[in-house]
Amino acid sequence: MLEIKDLRASAGDKEILRGINLTVNAGEVHAVMGPNGSGKSTLAQVLAGHPGYQVTGGSVLYEGQDLLDMEPEVRAQNGVFLAFQYPVEIPGVTNGYFLRSAYNEIRKARGEEELDPLDFADRMDEKLKLVEWDQDVLRRFVNHGFSGGEKKRNEILQLAVLEPKLAILDETDSGLDIDALRIVAGGVNRLRRPENATIVVTHYQRLLNYIVPDFVHVLSQGRIVKSGGKELALELEARGYEWLEEAAA
């Protein structure tokens, strides 16, 4: 589904990704771990098309197509979804309107008919249940005045509504208490399908108790320095990142 080859990217003059290689197949869950500043959030954002980064080398194929050549909205329309580490507040735009606009834009791009507000509301009922929310949240402005936990939950609600093929979760666990973590992880797990894939970017092993990865990759200084199975995450939890960083240096 996703084939990243020697990907390099910078923010301004600073090179952050220095040759990433990663292949993700349908049905797989990959965890990308690493210390602060290792480039793991940059990787997530570059895959979604964040305008703050320049790709300086390498390639990314998504379902056989050049992902880096697509505008951010085209990536989304083709099934790529990034759950933001810091979701953006949009005062004045209600969550319900936002979700329906996004959903209909994606349907339109696929040549499907748009859903009217009533049909959309029906559809929302089950999606809201998934994150244990009620309709009230649809009348609130997007992320405006939301707690940290609510913002992350709202990302998962969007994930549920848009049903992407490739979900990239960027530090979705940071700042969550245990209840919120359970809800967020539960939502992600119930949305998993054999034809979809998930990349979980995280600093801590804790989330991986809930969302169990097939593969774990450790990033350091813009490169993957070690890959392994889920047991690697436990090893990192016990030993920290230093031994890998030393090995990479």
Place this chain on the structure above:
Amino acid sequence: MTATFLEELETTIPVRADNEPEWLVALRRNAWDRFNKAGLPTTRNEDWRFTSVAPITQATFARASVLAKRTITPELIDGLRLPGTTELVFVNGYLVPALSDIKGAGLTVTSLAQTLRRQGTDLPRMLGQIAGFSQNGFTALNTALFTEGTVIRVRSGQRAPKPLHLVYISLPGAQPTVSYPRVLVVAEQSSEVTVIETYSGPPEEQYFTNAVTEISVGDNAAVEHIRIQRESERAFHVATVEARQGRDSRFRSFSLAMGGALARANIYSIMDGSGSDCSMNGLYLLHGTQHVDHQTRIEHAQPNCTSREIYKGVLDGTSHGVFNGKVFVRAVAQKTDGKQTNNNLLLSDGAKVDTKPQLEIFADDVKCTHGATVGRLDDLAVFYLESRGIRKSLARKLLTNGFAAEVLGTIPHEEIRQRLERLVFHRLDFPVA
């Protein structure tokens, strides 16, 4: 050669309406003298620093002294009406009874002439006194020359069940016209009323509206005032709304400005009784070469009063927006709580804003803040929406619209708020579902 507006005025003598009482004749004469001495403001006047009225003084206008022979087409009026209100329609400043209906309004609306005949012992304390003309040439001119004034009175303890909507339509004839709408709202003690004023005219036509609205908010009374400025984009518009608030009163003002080639709104309130509350909010949406200026002044003249102010601007093309808001706290006005914000969104490189929020505080035990921003759409917010599959063009509209909608949300009447939202969305070319 045709005389310009100012040259024309120099030869005009204010018409003394029949049967006007001495105090009103004296008021008009004073206003006329004031105007003749000081004229209209120039940009050397600090209050008009960013707005030159030269285009008005150099233009030519006929007095809109008679009802134009043109008929009002449904297109002109239908789109201006507001649901759930009682409405009065004025053409060139003259009431058109056939288009007006205030049954069940729960208040009395009379022409000034009628009021003077029947009652009006308190009028000399209010008319021309709430909106002073010593500092404002346009108000002086209106006071000297207005023809048909409207007096709206809500009796003590009464609540007007529906908002009253005054619709002002300018219909110039063969040449541009000038009209002088004049309104006095008297909300007696413990009464409640909403007054909405809409200004409009045929698109592409040139005229000048010079309006004055005075509002007396009695003790414990509540007045909501909404002005909707939808003048033609070739029109000139200068208006003053001035309120005087009694003890424990509430005054809420909203100003929506979308029209006019050159427009200026002065919105002032003085809280002259303790325990009062004032809110002033507004939204200006400009494009093309429009120039729209808001000057607000909230005066805390007594202790324990609260004021809240949010003005927002969305500017495109090479338009120019001006916001000059003053919160003035007198020495006696301890325990004042004031907050003022002005946020502007520039959609183009050519658009420009001058914003000048001001606090003048002479009391020492107060809580006041103010702030202003001028910025563009947030790239990260655009990306956030794009990352959900929303096209860049729609993402920009959604954010622009959200920016505007937030301040419209302060209008409490749901039906009216929704109508104004639709109006704004339409103007911003936003798809409404």
